[in-house]
Amino acid sequence: MHLEEFAEGDSFFHKLDPRIKFLTITPSVCIIAIMKSIETSLIALLLCFVSVAFAKISFKKLFLRLLSVNLFILLLWIFLPFSFTGEAIFDVGPYSATKEGIYKASLITLKSNAIVIITITFLGTSQIFSLAHALIDLKVPKKLVLLFFFFYRYIAVIHDEYIRMKKALLIRNFKPSSNLHTYKTLAYSIGMLIIKSFDRSQRIYNAMLCRGFKNNFPIMSHFQIRSSDITFGIIILLIVSLLIVFDYG
Amino acid sequence: MDNNTILLIKNLSFSYPGGRKIFKELNFSLKRGDKIGLVGANGSGKTTLFYLIMGLLKTDRGEIYIFNKRRVQERDFFEVRQKIGLMFQDSDDQLFCPTVEEDIAFGPLNLGKSRQEVDQIVEETCQSLGISNLRKRITYKLSGGEKRLISFATLVAMRPQCLLLDEPTAGLDEETTYRLLEYLRNRFDTYIIVSHDQAFLNQTIKETYYLKDGNIFKI
8 A cells, every 4th residue: 555645746736835734724624614505615626626636646546535435425325315304305215305405415525525635635745754744843742743643654554464464365375255264364364464563563663762763753854935835825725715705605 | 891891781581471581691791893693593582682782672680781881761772772773684664764865864863963964974874885876765665675775774874883783684685795794894893793694794793602592602
Protein backbone atom coordinates (compact mmCIF):
# COMPACT_ATOMS: atom_id res chain seq x y z
CA MET A 1 0.00 0.00 0.00
CA HIS A 2 1.36 3.34 -0.95
CA LEU A 3 -0.32 5.77 1.43
CA GLU A 4 1.45 8.83 0.14
CA GLU A 5 0.68 8.27 -3.51
CA PHE A 6 -0.84 11.73 -3.84
CA ALA A 7 2.13 13.38 -2.13
CA GLU A 8 4.47 12.73 -5.04
CA GLY A 9 4.05 15.47 -7.55
CA ASP A 10 5.03 18.95 -8.47
CA SER A 11 1.80 20.91 -8.69
CA PHE A 12 0.83 24.20 -7.08
CA PHE A 13 -0.69 22.31 -4.14
CA HIS A 14 2.44 20.24 -3.58
CA LYS A 15 4.47 23.42 -3.18
CA LEU A 16 2.08 25.14 -0.78
CA ASP A 17 3.20 25.72 2.78
CA PRO A 18 1.52 22.96 4.87
CA ARG A 19 0.71 25.48 7.59
CA ILE A 20 -1.39 27.50 5.16
CA LYS A 21 -3.05 24.28 4.11
CA PHE A 22 -4.14 23.57 7.67
CA LEU A 23 -5.24 27.16 8.25
CA THR A 24 -7.43 27.12 5.14
CA ILE A 25 -8.77 23.58 5.20
CA THR A 26 -10.02 23.79 8.80
CA PRO A 27 -12.54 26.63 8.19
CA SER A 28 -13.42 25.19 4.76
CA VAL A 29 -14.32 21.79 6.18
CA CYS A 30 -16.31 23.33 9.03
CA ILE A 31 -18.28 25.55 6.67
CA ILE A 32 -19.04 22.72 4.26
CA ALA A 33 -20.17 20.56 7.16
CA ILE A 34 -22.74 23.10 8.39
CA MET A 35 -24.13 24.14 4.98
CA LYS A 36 -27.91 24.01 4.77
CA SER A 37 -28.78 24.40 1.13
CA ILE A 38 -28.20 21.93 -1.64
CA GLU A 39 -27.18 24.65 -4.12
CA THR A 40 -24.21 25.89 -2.09
CA SER A 41 -23.16 22.29 -1.33
CA LEU A 42 -23.15 21.62 -5.05
CA ILE A 43 -21.04 24.73 -5.67
CA ALA A 44 -18.65 23.61 -2.92
CA LEU A 45 -18.32 20.19 -4.55
CA LEU A 46 -17.61 21.77 -7.94
CA LEU A 47 -14.96 24.02 -6.39
CA CYS A 48 -13.38 20.94 -4.82
CA PHE A 49 -13.12 19.40 -8.27
CA VAL A 50 -11.40 22.57 -9.45
CA SER A 51 -8.80 22.05 -6.69
CA VAL A 52 -8.26 18.50 -8.00
CA ALA A 53 -7.30 19.96 -11.36
CA PHE A 54 -4.88 22.36 -9.66
CA ALA A 55 -3.30 19.54 -7.63
CA LYS A 56 -2.86 17.49 -10.83
CA ILE A 57 -4.13 14.36 -9.13
CA SER A 58 -5.15 11.41 -11.29
CA PHE A 59 -8.97 11.34 -11.43
CA LYS A 60 -8.95 7.57 -11.63
CA LYS A 61 -7.10 7.17 -8.31
CA LEU A 62 -9.34 9.80 -6.74
CA PHE A 63 -12.51 8.02 -7.80
CA LEU A 64 -11.22 4.75 -6.38
CA ARG A 65 -10.85 6.46 -3.00
CA LEU A 66 -14.25 8.15 -3.29
CA LEU A 67 -15.81 4.80 -4.05
CA SER A 68 -15.07 3.49 -0.56
CA VAL A 69 -16.52 6.65 1.00
CA ASN A 70 -19.67 6.39 -1.07
CA LEU A 71 -20.23 2.78 -0.05
CA PHE A 72 -20.90 4.09 3.45
CA ILE A 73 -23.13 6.81 2.08
CA LEU A 74 -25.11 4.18 0.21
CA LEU A 75 -26.18 2.80 3.59
CA LEU A 76 -27.56 6.24 4.46
CA TRP A 77 -29.63 6.22 1.29
CA ILE A 78 -31.32 3.02 2.46
CA PHE A 79 -32.53 4.52 5.73
CA LEU A 80 -32.60 8.32 5.56
CA PRO A 81 -35.37 8.86 2.98
CA PHE A 82 -37.75 6.86 5.17
CA SER A 83 -36.92 8.40 8.49
CA PHE A 84 -38.20 11.95 7.92
CA THR A 85 -41.79 13.07 8.07
CA GLY A 86 -43.06 15.22 5.22
CA GLU A 87 -44.32 15.07 1.66
CA ALA A 88 -44.38 11.39 0.59
CA ILE A 89 -42.90 10.60 -2.82
CA PHE A 90 -43.15 6.82 -3.01
CA ASP A 91 -43.96 3.93 -0.70
CA VAL A 92 -42.14 0.72 0.10
CA GLY A 93 -44.56 -1.47 2.04
CA PRO A 94 -45.73 0.46 5.09
CA TYR A 95 -42.91 3.01 4.82
CA SER A 96 -42.93 6.09 2.62
CA ALA A 97 -39.93 8.01 1.35
CA THR A 98 -40.28 11.74 1.92
CA LYS A 99 -39.00 14.70 -0.03
CA GLU A 100 -37.28 15.97 3.12
CA GLY A 101 -35.51 12.65 3.65
CA ILE A 102 -34.18 12.55 0.08
CA TYR A 103 -33.08 16.18 0.41
CA LYS A 104 -31.13 15.35 3.57
CA ALA A 105 -29.48 12.30 2.00
CA SER A 106 -28.42 14.30 -1.09
CA LEU A 107 -27.03 17.03 1.13
CA ILE A 108 -24.91 14.56 3.10
CA THR A 109 -23.69 12.90 -0.11
CA LEU A 110 -22.57 16.19 -1.65
CA LYS A 111 -20.95 17.47 1.52
CA SER A 112 -19.03 14.33 2.45
CA ASN A 113 -17.65 13.96 -1.07
CA ALA A 114 -16.58 17.60 -1.06
CA ILE A 115 -14.83 17.21 2.30
CA VAL A 116 -13.00 14.05 1.29
CA ILE A 117 -11.86 15.64 -1.97
CA ILE A 118 -10.41 18.78 -0.41
CA THR A 119 -8.75 16.74 2.30
CA ILE A 120 -7.00 14.78 -0.43
CA THR A 121 -6.05 17.82 -2.53
CA PHE A 122 -4.95 19.93 0.43
CA LEU A 123 -3.43 17.48 2.91
CA GLY A 124 -2.83 14.45 0.70
CA THR A 125 -0.39 16.46 -1.39
CA SER A 126 2.05 16.90 1.51
CA GLN A 127 4.39 14.34 3.04
CA ILE A 128 3.36 13.05 6.44
CA PHE A 129 6.53 14.48 8.02
CA SER A 130 5.72 17.96 6.74
CA LEU A 131 2.17 17.71 8.06
CA ALA A 132 3.36 16.62 11.49
CA HIS A 133 5.89 19.40 11.51
CA ALA A 134 3.33 21.99 10.40
CA LEU A 135 0.97 20.91 13.20
CA ILE A 136 3.72 21.34 15.76
CA ASP A 137 4.51 24.74 14.25
CA LEU A 138 0.84 25.68 14.66
CA LYS A 139 1.13 24.81 18.37
CA VAL A 140 -1.06 21.73 18.24
CA PRO A 141 -0.27 19.66 21.39
CA LYS A 142 2.73 17.45 20.67
CA LYS A 143 1.05 14.34 22.05
CA LEU A 144 -1.78 14.64 19.53
CA VAL A 145 0.68 15.09 16.68
CA LEU A 146 2.67 12.04 17.78
CA LEU A 147 -0.52 10.02 17.97
CA PHE A 148 -1.46 11.09 14.46
CA PHE A 149 2.01 10.37 13.13
CA PHE A 150 2.36 6.90 14.65
CA PHE A 151 -1.18 5.95 13.75
CA TYR A 152 -0.33 6.71 10.16
CA ARG A 153 3.11 5.06 10.35
CA TYR A 154 1.74 1.82 11.76
CA ILE A 155 -1.08 1.41 9.27
CA ALA A 156 1.66 1.08 6.69
CA VAL A 157 3.59 -1.31 8.95
CA ILE A 158 0.59 -3.58 9.46
CA HIS A 159 -0.07 -3.57 5.74
CA ASP A 160 3.57 -4.48 5.03
CA GLU A 161 3.31 -7.45 7.37
CA TYR A 162 0.07 -8.47 5.72
CA ILE A 163 1.71 -8.46 2.29
CA ARG A 164 4.61 -10.57 3.54
CA MET A 165 2.32 -13.07 5.13
CA LYS A 166 0.14 -13.28 2.07
CA LYS A 167 3.21 -14.11 0.00
CA ALA A 168 4.25 -16.76 2.52
CA LEU A 169 0.81 -18.35 2.22
CA LEU A 170 0.79 -18.16 -1.56
CA ILE A 171 4.20 -19.77 -2.10
CA ARG A 172 3.00 -22.73 -0.10
CA ASN A 173 0.03 -23.09 -2.35
CA PHE A 174 -2.68 -21.98 0.06
CA LYS A 175 -6.09 -21.87 -1.59
CA PRO A 176 -8.86 -20.52 0.58
CA SER A 177 -12.05 -22.53 0.58
CA SER A 178 -14.74 -23.11 3.09
CA ASN A 179 -13.25 -25.70 5.41
CA LEU A 180 -11.66 -25.90 8.83
CA HIS A 181 -8.14 -25.73 7.41
CA THR A 182 -8.87 -22.34 5.79
CA TYR A 183 -10.47 -20.88 8.90
CA LYS A 184 -7.64 -22.11 11.08
CA THR A 185 -5.06 -20.64 8.71
CA LEU A 186 -6.85 -17.30 8.55
CA ALA A 187 -7.16 -17.17 12.32
CA TYR A 188 -3.42 -17.93 12.68
CA SER A 189 -2.63 -15.24 10.13
CA ILE A 190 -4.63 -12.54 11.88
CA GLY A 191 -3.10 -13.44 15.24
CA MET A 192 0.42 -13.42 13.81
CA LEU A 193 -0.30 -10.21 11.94
CA ILE A 194 -1.12 -8.38 15.16
CA ILE A 195 1.86 -9.78 17.07
CA LYS A 196 4.33 -9.22 14.25
CA SER A 197 3.13 -5.68 13.60
CA PHE A 198 3.47 -4.89 17.27
CA ASP A 199 7.02 -6.26 17.36
CA ARG A 200 7.97 -4.45 14.23
CA SER A 201 6.63 -1.13 15.42
CA GLN A 202 8.62 -1.67 18.61
CA ARG A 203 11.78 -2.21 16.56
CA ILE A 204 11.17 0.95 14.54
CA TYR A 205 10.66 2.86 17.76
CA ASN A 206 13.94 1.40 19.05
CA ALA A 207 15.69 2.57 15.91
CA MET A 208 14.33 6.05 16.52
CA LEU A 209 15.54 5.96 20.14
CA CYS A 210 19.01 4.88 19.01
CA ARG A 211 19.20 8.00 16.95
CA GLY A 212 18.37 10.31 19.80
CA PHE A 213 14.61 10.62 19.23
CA LYS A 214 13.04 12.58 22.10
CA ASN A 215 9.49 13.03 20.77
CA ASN A 216 10.47 15.89 18.50
CA PHE A 217 10.03 16.08 14.78
CA PRO A 218 13.05 17.44 13.04
CA ILE A 219 12.68 18.33 9.40
CA MET A 220 15.31 18.97 6.76
CA SER A 221 14.05 21.97 4.90
CA HIS A 222 12.19 24.35 7.12
CA PHE A 223 9.05 25.93 5.67
CA GLN A 224 9.32 29.37 4.29
CA ILE A 225 6.12 31.21 3.64
CA ARG A 226 5.97 32.80 0.18
CA SER A 227 3.64 35.49 -1.13
CA SER A 228 1.84 32.88 -3.25
CA ASP A 229 1.00 30.98 -0.04
CA ILE A 230 -0.55 34.08 1.48
CA THR A 231 -2.48 34.93 -1.70
CA PHE A 232 -3.79 31.38 -1.79
CA GLY A 233 -4.87 31.62 1.86
CA ILE A 234 -6.74 34.86 1.26
CA ILE A 235 -8.50 33.54 -1.86
CA ILE A 236 -9.67 30.38 -0.09
CA LEU A 237 -10.93 32.34 2.92
CA LEU A 238 -12.78 34.71 0.56
CA ILE A 239 -14.43 31.81 -1.26
CA VAL A 240 -15.40 30.25 2.05
CA SER A 241 -16.95 33.52 3.30
CA LEU A 242 -18.89 33.92 0.04
CA LEU A 243 -20.22 30.39 0.44
CA ILE A 244 -21.51 31.18 3.94
CA VAL A 245 -23.21 34.32 2.67
CA PHE A 246 -24.92 32.40 -0.14
CA ASP A 247 -25.89 29.60 2.17
CA TYR A 248 -27.57 31.83 4.73
CA GLY A 249 -28.71 34.51 2.31
CA MET B 1 38.35 1.04 34.96
CA ASP B 2 40.23 3.78 33.09
CA ASN B 3 39.38 6.36 30.48
CA ASN B 4 40.11 3.95 27.67
CA THR B 5 37.31 1.63 28.71
CA ILE B 6 34.20 2.19 26.65
CA LEU B 7 32.12 -0.67 27.91
CA LEU B 8 32.27 -2.84 31.00
CA ILE B 9 29.73 -5.53 31.74
CA LYS B 10 29.74 -7.22 35.15
CA ASN B 11 27.83 -10.40 36.01
CA LEU B 12 25.08 -9.73 33.51
CA SER B 13 22.05 -12.02 33.56
CA PHE B 14 19.17 -11.74 31.18
CA SER B 15 16.21 -13.77 30.01
CA TYR B 16 13.22 -12.83 27.89
CA PRO B 17 9.92 -12.85 29.78
CA GLY B 18 8.80 -16.45 29.99
CA GLY B 19 11.75 -17.57 27.91
CA ARG B 20 15.01 -19.36 28.58
CA LYS B 21 18.01 -17.68 30.14
CA ILE B 22 20.05 -15.91 27.46
CA PHE B 23 22.95 -14.74 29.65
CA LYS B 24 24.23 -16.12 32.95
CA GLU B 25 26.74 -14.01 34.86
CA LEU B 26 28.35 -12.67 31.70
CA ASN B 27 31.46 -10.47 31.95
CA PHE B 28 32.86 -8.46 29.08
CA SER B 29 34.79 -5.30 28.41
CA LEU B 30 35.54 -3.16 25.38
CA LYS B 31 38.43 -0.71 25.24
CA ARG B 32 39.16 2.06 22.79
CA GLY B 33 40.89 0.52 19.81
CA ASP B 34 39.30 -2.91 20.22
CA LYS B 35 38.04 -4.44 17.00
CA ILE B 36 35.97 -7.40 17.98
CA GLY B 37 34.13 -10.02 16.00
CA LEU B 38 31.28 -11.68 17.84
CA VAL B 39 30.24 -15.15 16.72
CA GLY B 40 27.89 -17.76 18.07
CA ALA B 41 25.11 -20.09 17.07
CA ASN B 42 21.72 -18.74 16.00
CA GLY B 43 19.81 -17.66 19.07
CA SER B 44 22.91 -17.46 21.26
CA GLY B 45 22.15 -13.83 22.15
CA LYS B 46 24.35 -11.71 19.87
CA THR B 47 21.58 -9.24 18.97
CA THR B 48 20.27 -9.32 22.55
CA LEU B 49 23.69 -8.26 23.84
CA PHE B 50 23.64 -5.25 21.50
CA TYR B 51 20.15 -4.30 22.65
CA LEU B 52 21.22 -4.48 26.30
CA ILE B 53 24.22 -2.23 25.63
CA MET B 54 21.98 0.34 23.92
CA GLY B 55 19.42 0.21 26.73
CA LEU B 56 16.67 -1.14 24.48
CA LEU B 57 16.31 -4.10 26.83
CA LYS B 58 16.77 -3.99 30.59
CA THR B 59 19.03 -6.37 32.49
CA ASP B 60 17.69 -8.85 35.05
CA ARG B 61 20.83 -8.65 37.14
CA GLY B 62 24.33 -7.30 36.77
CA GLU B 63 25.86 -3.96 35.93
CA ILE B 64 26.61 -2.17 32.68
CA TYR B 65 29.15 0.66 32.70
CA ILE B 66 29.55 2.74 29.55
CA PHE B 67 32.03 5.62 29.41
CA ASN B 68 32.75 5.11 33.11
CA LYS B 69 29.19 5.59 34.22
CA ARG B 70 26.74 2.98 35.40
CA ARG B 71 23.73 2.89 33.05
CA VAL B 72 20.44 1.82 34.55
CA GLN B 73 17.53 4.04 33.57
CA GLU B 74 16.25 5.17 30.22
CA ARG B 75 17.81 8.61 30.47
CA ASP B 76 21.24 7.15 31.30
CA PHE B 77 21.19 5.74 27.79
CA PHE B 78 20.60 9.01 25.91
CA GLU B 79 24.32 9.70 25.94
CA VAL B 80 25.12 6.09 25.04
CA ARG B 81 22.94 6.24 21.95
CA GLN B 82 24.72 9.36 20.75
CA LYS B 83 28.18 7.89 21.11
CA ILE B 84 27.58 4.28 20.17
CA GLY B 85 25.97 3.49 16.83
CA LEU B 86 23.91 0.31 16.43
CA MET B 87 23.20 -1.07 12.99
CA PHE B 88 20.11 -3.25 13.07
CA GLN B 89 19.99 -6.67 11.48
CA ASP B 90 16.97 -5.70 9.39
CA SER B 91 17.38 -2.39 7.55
CA ASP B 92 13.63 -2.06 7.20
CA ASP B 93 13.53 -1.48 10.94
CA GLN B 94 16.15 1.21 10.74
CA LEU B 95 14.86 3.47 7.98
CA PHE B 96 11.60 5.26 8.58
CA CYS B 97 11.77 8.70 6.97
CA PRO B 98 10.38 9.22 3.47
CA THR B 99 13.63 10.19 1.79
CA VAL B 100 17.23 9.08 2.23
CA GLU B 101 18.54 12.52 3.14
CA GLU B 102 15.86 13.05 5.77
CA ASP B 103 16.70 9.69 7.30
CA ILE B 104 20.39 10.55 7.46
CA ALA B 105 19.52 13.96 8.93
CA PHE B 106 17.21 12.55 11.61
CA GLY B 107 19.98 11.65 14.08
CA PRO B 108 22.04 14.86 13.80
CA LEU B 109 18.86 16.98 14.05
CA ASN B 110 17.93 15.12 17.24
CA LEU B 111 21.35 16.00 18.60
CA GLY B 112 20.35 19.63 18.22
CA LYS B 113 22.62 20.56 15.31
CA SER B 114 21.73 23.56 13.18
CA ARG B 115 20.31 23.12 9.70
CA GLN B 116 23.51 24.21 8.02
CA GLU B 117 25.58 21.78 10.06
CA VAL B 118 23.12 18.99 9.30
CA ASP B 119 23.22 19.80 5.59
CA GLN B 120 26.98 19.59 5.72
CA ILE B 121 26.93 16.28 7.60
CA VAL B 122 24.47 14.76 5.12
CA GLU B 123 26.57 15.99 2.21
CA GLU B 124 29.80 14.67 3.70
CA THR B 125 28.30 11.32 4.69
CA CYS B 126 26.80 10.76 1.24
CA GLN B 127 30.05 11.71 -0.45
CA SER B 128 32.26 9.51 1.67
CA LEU B 129 30.05 6.46 1.24
CA GLY B 130 29.45 7.13 -2.44
CA ILE B 131 25.67 7.36 -2.12
CA SER B 132 25.09 10.91 -3.30
CA ASN B 133 23.01 9.55 -6.18
CA LEU B 134 20.55 8.03 -3.69
CA ARG B 135 20.05 11.22 -1.65
CA LYS B 136 16.59 12.15 -2.88
CA ARG B 137 15.29 8.60 -3.23
CA ILE B 138 12.34 7.21 -1.25
CA THR B 139 13.72 4.86 1.42
CA TYR B 140 11.26 2.00 1.11
CA LYS B 141 11.77 1.79 -2.62
CA LEU B 142 15.50 1.08 -2.34
CA SER B 143 16.96 -2.38 -2.94
CA GLY B 144 18.07 -4.50 0.03
CA GLY B 145 21.75 -3.67 -0.40
CA GLU B 146 21.09 0.04 -0.85
CA LYS B 147 18.99 0.04 2.34
CA ARG B 148 21.89 -1.58 4.18
CA LEU B 149 24.29 1.11 3.04
CA ILE B 150 21.86 3.91 3.95
CA SER B 151 21.35 2.35 7.40
CA PHE B 152 25.09 2.53 7.86
CA ALA B 153 25.08 6.14 6.68
CA THR B 154 22.40 7.07 9.23
CA LEU B 155 24.69 5.74 11.97
CA VAL B 156 27.91 7.41 10.96
CA ALA B 157 26.07 10.72 10.49
CA MET B 158 25.80 10.82 14.30
CA ARG B 159 29.60 10.68 14.56
CA PRO B 160 29.68 7.78 17.02
CA GLN B 161 32.88 6.75 18.78
CA CYS B 162 32.06 3.09 18.62
CA LEU B 163 29.93 0.90 16.35
CA LEU B 164 27.89 -2.21 16.96
CA LEU B 165 27.16 -3.85 13.64
CA ASP B 166 24.66 -6.68 13.35
CA GLU B 167 25.29 -8.63 10.14
CA PRO B 168 26.49 -5.57 8.21
CA THR B 169 27.33 -7.41 5.00
CA ALA B 170 24.15 -9.46 4.64
CA GLY B 171 22.81 -8.82 1.16
CA LEU B 172 25.69 -6.61 0.02
CA ASP B 173 27.48 -7.22 -3.27
CA GLU B 174 31.28 -7.44 -3.43
CA GLU B 175 31.85 -3.83 -4.42
CA THR B 176 29.58 -2.42 -1.69
CA THR B 177 31.11 -4.74 0.91
CA TYR B 178 34.51 -3.39 -0.07
CA ARG B 179 33.28 0.21 0.27
CA LEU B 180 31.97 -0.56 3.76
CA LEU B 181 35.21 -2.30 4.65
CA GLU B 182 37.37 0.63 3.57
CA TYR B 183 35.17 3.08 5.44
CA LEU B 184 35.37 1.04 8.63
CA ARG B 185 39.12 0.63 8.43
CA ASN B 186 39.79 4.29 7.73
CA ARG B 187 37.40 5.95 10.11
CA PHE B 188 36.69 3.73 13.09
CA ASP B 189 39.01 2.15 15.58
CA THR B 190 36.46 0.63 17.94
CA TYR B 191 33.66 -1.71 16.98
CA ILE B 192 31.95 -5.04 17.55
CA ILE B 193 30.77 -6.92 14.48
CA VAL B 194 28.34 -9.81 14.46
CA SER B 195 28.75 -11.63 11.18
CA HIS B 196 28.81 -15.01 9.53
CA ASP B 197 30.94 -13.57 6.73
CA GLN B 198 34.37 -14.93 7.70
CA ALA B 199 36.20 -13.13 4.90
CA PHE B 200 34.79 -9.78 6.04
CA LEU B 201 35.67 -10.50 9.66
CA ASN B 202 39.23 -11.46 8.77
CA GLN B 203 39.79 -8.06 7.22
CA THR B 204 38.17 -5.97 9.93
CA ILE B 205 38.73 -7.47 13.36
CA LYS B 206 41.61 -8.17 15.72
CA GLU B 207 39.94 -10.50 18.20
CA THR B 208 37.07 -12.95 18.12
CA TYR B 209 34.66 -13.67 20.95
CA TYR B 210 32.31 -16.57 21.06
CA LEU B 211 28.87 -16.65 22.71
CA LYS B 212 27.81 -20.01 24.08
CA ASP B 213 25.51 -21.20 26.87
CA GLY B 214 24.88 -17.73 28.19
CA ASN B 215 28.49 -16.71 28.42
CA ILE B 216 31.19 -15.12 26.30
CA PHE B 217 34.63 -16.58 25.56
CA LYS B 218 37.66 -15.18 23.82
CA ILE B 219 39.04 -17.37 21.06
